[in-house]
Amino acid sequence: xxxxxxxDKLSRRGVSRRDFIKFCSAMAATLALPSSLIPRxxxxxEKKQKPxxxxxxxxxxxxxxxxxxxxxxxxxxxxxLDILSxxxxxxxxxxxxxxxxxxxxxxxKNHKGKYIAVVEGSIPxxxxxxxxxxxxxxxxxxxxxxxxxxxxxxxxxxxxxxGGIPAARPNxxxxxxxxxxxxxxxxxxxxxxxxxxxxLTATVVYYLTFGSLPALDRLGRPYFAHGxxxxxxxERRSHFDAGQFVRKWGDExxxxxxxxYEMGCKGPEAYMNCPVIKYNxxxxxxxxxxxxxxxxxxxxxxxxxxxxxxxxxxxxxFGVETTADKIGVGIAAVAAAGVAAHAVAHAVRKKExxxxxxxxxxxx
Amino acid sequence: xxxxxxxxxxxxxLTHWITVVCIAGLSITGFYIGSPFIHATSADQYxxxxxRFIHFVAAYLLTASVLVRTxxxxxxxxxxxxxxxxxxxxxxxxxxxxxxRYYIFMNKNQPxxxxxxxxxxxxxxxxxxxxxxxxxxxxxxxYSQSHYGGALWTLMGGWLLFLFSAQTVRLYHHLIMWxxxxxxxxxxxxxxxxxxxxxxxxxxxxxxxxxxxxx
Ligand code: HEM
Ligand code: SF4
Numbered sequence: 001x002x003x004x005x006x007x008d009k010l011s012r013r014g015v016s017r018r019d020f021i022k023f024c025s026a027m028a029a030t031l032a033l034p035s036s037l038i039p040r041x042x043x044x045x046e047k048k049q050k051p052x053x054x055x056x057x058x059x060x061x062x063x064x065x066x067x068x069x070x071x072x073x074x075x076x077x078x079x080x081l082d083i084l085s086x087x088x089x090x091x092x093x094x095x096x097x098x099x100x101x102x103x104x105x106x107x108x109k110n111h112k113g114k115y116i117a118v119v120e121g122s123i124p125x126x127x128x129x130x131x132x133x134x135x136x137x138x139x140x141x142x143x144x145x146x147x148x149x150x151x152x153x154x155x156x157x158x159x160x161x162x163g164g165i166p167a168a169r170p171n172x173x174x175x176x177x178x179x180x181x182x183x184x185x186x187x188x189x190x191x192x193x194x195x196x197x198x199x200l201t202a203t204v205v206y207y208l209t210f211g212s213l214p215a216l217d218r219l220g221r222p223y224f225a226h227g228x229x230x231x232x233x234x235e236r237r238s239h240f241d242a243g244q245f246v247r248k249w250g251d252e253x254x255x256x257x258x259x260x261y262e263m264g265c266k267g268p269e270a271y272m273n274c275p276v277i278k279y280n281x282x283x284x285x286x287x288x289x290x291x292x293x294x295x296x297x298x299x300x301x302x303x304x305x306x307x308x309x310x311x312x313x314x315x316x317x318f319g320v321e322t323t324a325d326k327i328g329v330g331i332a333a334v335a336a337a338g339v340a341a342h343a344v345a346h347a348v349r350k351k352e353x354x355x356x357x358x359x360x361x362x363x364x
Numbered sequence: 365x366x367x368x369x370x371x372x373x374x375x376x377x378l379t380h381w382i383t384v385v386c387i388a389g390l391s392i393t394g395f396y397i398g399s400p401f402i403h404a405t406s407a408d409q410y411x412x413x414x415x416r417f418i419h420f421v422a423a424y425l426l427t428a429s430v431l432v433r434t435x436x437x438x439x440x441x442x443x444x445x446x447x448x449x450x451x452x453x454x455x456x457x458x459x460x461x462x463x464x465r466y467y468i469f470m471n472k473n474q475p476x477x478x479x480x481x482x483x484x485x486x487x488x489x490x491x492x493x494x495x496x497x498x499x500x501x502x503x504x505x506x507y508s509q510s511h512y513g514g515a516l517w518t519l520m521g522g523w524l525l526f527l528f529s530a531q532t533v534r535l536y537h538h539l540i541m542w543x544x545x546x547x548x549x550x551x552x553x554x555x556x557x558x559x560x561x562x563x564x565x566x567x568x569x570x571x572x573x574x575x576x577x578x579x
Contacts (some may be wrong), residue, residue: 228512241413245400315535348470
């Protein structure tokens with residue numbers, strides 16, 4: 001059924017026209033597009049041929065696949081991705097072994113330059129890339145072949161986008177992002193731990209509608225998903241401004257939904273649309289559930305945003321439990337002690353040698 | 365006999381006191397931003413909001429003050445001039461060692477300063493000037509977080525957060541506060557104990573005149 005449009009496929013799966021239009025409006029909202037463009041999205045999805053999409057999985061926890069498959073009752077968005085991703089998906093496809101590998105090489109051969117590659121997981125480079133091999137090929141070689149011949153690559157999850165947890169210090173496998181492993185290719189990064197499927201769907205819908213990829217920030221993330229700060233859209237922000245903070249897990253403030261800033265929330269440093277679209281069909285997101293943001297869509301978040309439950313990182317070179325303020329109080333105490341000691345000694349000395357003092361200048 | 369010497373010109377005195385007020389305000393509000401010690405009792409309060417507002421207004425004021433003072437170090441008198449601070453001759457280092465030894469009672473000769481700064485003072489002020497610049501630079505980079513992506517963001521140095529992580533920038537912005545507090549404690553004390561020898565304490569920074577003993 002190569003010539004089918006997305007809408008044909010959707011209606012065959014029992015999606016009503018009404019649900020379809022609702023989906024198109026939700027996509028327009030996610031993409032921060034004016035509602036006047038909804039008909040254009042609907043038209044594109046109705047008429048355009050579905051792009052071939054392959055899903056590659058390397059060093060990861062399959063969290064993004066999990067996010068894709070999350071619900072028991074599939075939504076339109078899921079069906080879109082489901083329909084799109086039939087060609088190859090290591091974790092969920094039916095064929096196995098050489099048969100499966102063949103479908104991948106077929107895509108690369110038959111749709112060269114026209115398919116979309118979705119990559120989940122980081123790619124190890126150390127020791128010739130032996131730490132992640134599929135069908136006897138290293139992840140690096142596979143990515144080079146598949147992403148190198150794709151129209152565009154979408155790196156889903158922080159591992160594929162920036163190396164993620166496998167690349168956290170000391171990075172034993174030499175893990176890198178897709179962009180670093182295959183330089184020169186067109187990549188859209190959709191980081192997050194996991195990424196939000198809503199954003200993946202929106203990226204694909206954007207491509208179908210406009211024939212181009214959405215505008216990206218300097219970390220290769222679409223602005224529509226990563227252009228706004230968590231902290232600025234957070235439902236607990238009014239408690240932040242008021243000065244109402246959770247100070248201990250389970251305390252009065254925590255029960256009343258106050259701001260998690262003092263518990264190490266990294267919302268002030270993080271850029272993603274979680275507070276707006278939320279996860280699992282708009283059910284919730286970490287801060288709503290009472291846990292601070294980890295800034296999981298930030299490069300190296302595992303290294304730079306830790307400790308997760310404190311405002312500031314530990315001071316390099318000092319003990320792990322030493323906070324900046326402990327050192328600061330130490331500095332101030334040294335200053336005060338120096339002053340006090342000097343004042344005493346100065347008073348004593350002044351008495352002793354009132355007449356003897358000269359200046360260095362006098363010697364010359 | 366005393367000689368009245370005009371040392372601190374008006375812009376020097378003005379920026380000095382503006383900087384004092386700003387650093388005090390920035391340190392108190394900055395400390396609150398780092399560890400909110402006042403806990404609001406009701407949601408219609410605006411404690412963090414005000415703290416941040418004061419921090420940012422004082423930040424702009426401090427920036428202006430530091431820039432004016434920097435400008436004055438090119439056009440001001442010899443005591444304010446950049447040469448007074450960027451002045452590294454071998455003799456300077458000898459004097460510096462002497463000054464340090466004086467303050468730890470290993471040397472009885474007072475720091476040499478014909479009206480302006482002693483060797484130790486000028487190098488310390490140079491250091492403080494650099495610290496304030498780093499604080500302004502990191503502060504505006506943090507400030508840019510609420511203006512992601514635009515021209516303003518670039519202007520404010522948001523890219524610094526990509527060079528280092530946002531958390532690293534925050535940490536250094538925070539730690540430098542303590543280094544500045546260290547400086548202030550020593551600065552006030554040394555100004556006090558040398559008030560007679562150097563011809564004035566707070567008053568000289570108000571009037572601009574130092575009363576030097578004529579020898
Ligand atoms: C003497 C100068 C200054 C001192 C002592 C100071 C001190 C501090 C401290 C201790 C923090 C808390 C950091 C933390 O633990 O999270 C802070 C935060 C901050 N400061 Fe400063 N600061 C100074 C100047 C500036 C300047 C010039 C700016 C420029 C706009 C600035 C902007 C900020 C911003 C944006 C934050 C973060 C606020 C937030 O995340 O809500 N600061 N400052
Ligand atoms: S919970 Fe986190 S993101 Fe929300 S207002 Fe507080 S600090 Fe900001």
